Amino acid sequence: MNNLLYKHNILNHHTSYMASTAIYLHFLLFILTFCSFIHQLSFSFSSQEYHEALEKSILFFEGQRSGRLPSNQRVTWRGHSGLSDGSSYHVDLVGGYYDAGDNVKFGFPMAFTTTLLAWSVIEFGSSMHDQIDNAREAIRWSTDYLLKAATTTPDTLYVQVGEPSMEHGCWERPEDMDTPRNVYKVSPQNPGSDVAAETAAALAASSLVFKDSDPAYSSKLLIAAINVFHFADSYRGSYNDSLNSVVCPFYCSYSGYNDELLWGASWIYKASGINSYMEFIQSNGHILGADDDGYTFSWDDKRPGSKILLSNEFLEKNSEEFQLYNAHADSFICSLVPGTSSFQAQYTPGGVLYKGSASNLQYVTSTTFLILIHAKYISSNGGVISCGTSKVTEKNLINLAKKQVDYILGDNPTKMSYMVGFGERYPKNIHHRGSSLPSIHQQPQQISCNSGFQYFNSDSPNPNVLVGAIVGGPDIHDNFFDDRNNYQQSEPATYINAPFVGALAFFSAQ
């Protein structure tokens, strides 16, 4: 009996021990579940994750390369392409980037992409660490091409290679493409001040990137920038008029060329300090749109970018110009801050800036980049701006920018990263010829214009992962269709990525 009692006691003790362990484990499980729930609610990324995204955002540009690929090419499913671009016109136009999911080299968005990649390095290059060389290489791939386009023939800028209607009618790998590689140019008779002044901006901004690492190349870029700007300014007109059928509706210059003239002059002044460019800005600013508020920053419209650049950079703090540009820069930034009386942007319920149904994320990345530059600027100028009756701090702006970046990386209602190859869920059916067709190394025989459509129409995910590509992104209700046919949402573009490179560098250093 004693024995039994003893046994019973032991059992009892044992049972209560087990029970408390179970309660403890349950509690632990609850805490873990709760934490992961909280994590999902407001998951934030670590510096390492931002850095990983930064690396991928730059790697993407290798997948967009045209020309002869170097031996250190990391995107190995690609091969050489466009090796005779320009030859039938007796010019060398090999190289540069395909703009998006097709194989045309459009000079206008290529130049804008380059300007923003360079600006990313200028503002946030010190946070790029082991990625700084990759970022410079991504810029050089473009500037090598832009130099050829701008300096081969005097008073001529080559602005496009490829016949877009025919090319868009095919689904072909860049390595196979056999549609006409027509060359289009602007000249004194057929001017294009928009594309030329953007090219000047790209070359000038890039000259700053190479100032220390390759001074000879930097000078070459600056000289070319000055010449192409002179051409843009002397022969004024929009490339829309001379090249309408091949640039519209793809990259028409809707905003005209005034915004690019102001932007180009600002970049040359920043790169060179040559006083005549400041005089140009002072005497032409009003005519070129210094007084207009522009609320969109894109490959077409540079107005907000010029205001941020001019007010933040080099104007005398008390000058009339400074007041003008600074007021417009603040007004652009204030328009984006919800809850202020100046607010006039639109955000989806999930919290991402929404400007349009086609390739909306291009506006998110370009705007986020400007917000961060302005935040950096106000941190050394009082730390606060007035938006209507509200005060907006540097921290408010950084939080707003972070929300946009995190949304793109996966903190959004679909719980999907809109950067290919980042995170666990990302778009698998992107609208991109090279990514969706078998690699040239897997299937060397030509896949013709029409045969490619069997891959376009296939339900299988793209065989080649275009790591780092950011797609057009979700609609106004945060819905995203991972559908190759839906180019508005599933097509990547170089100008979506370029400003994101700077934003990711910023957050990787926080």
Ligand SMILES: *[C@@H]1O[C@H](CO)[C@@H](O)[C@H](O)[C@H]1NC(C)=O
């Ligand atoms: C360029 O052409 C497009 C379409 O043809 C037109 O909507 C736009 O206004 C034009 N831009 C300029 C500056 O003329």
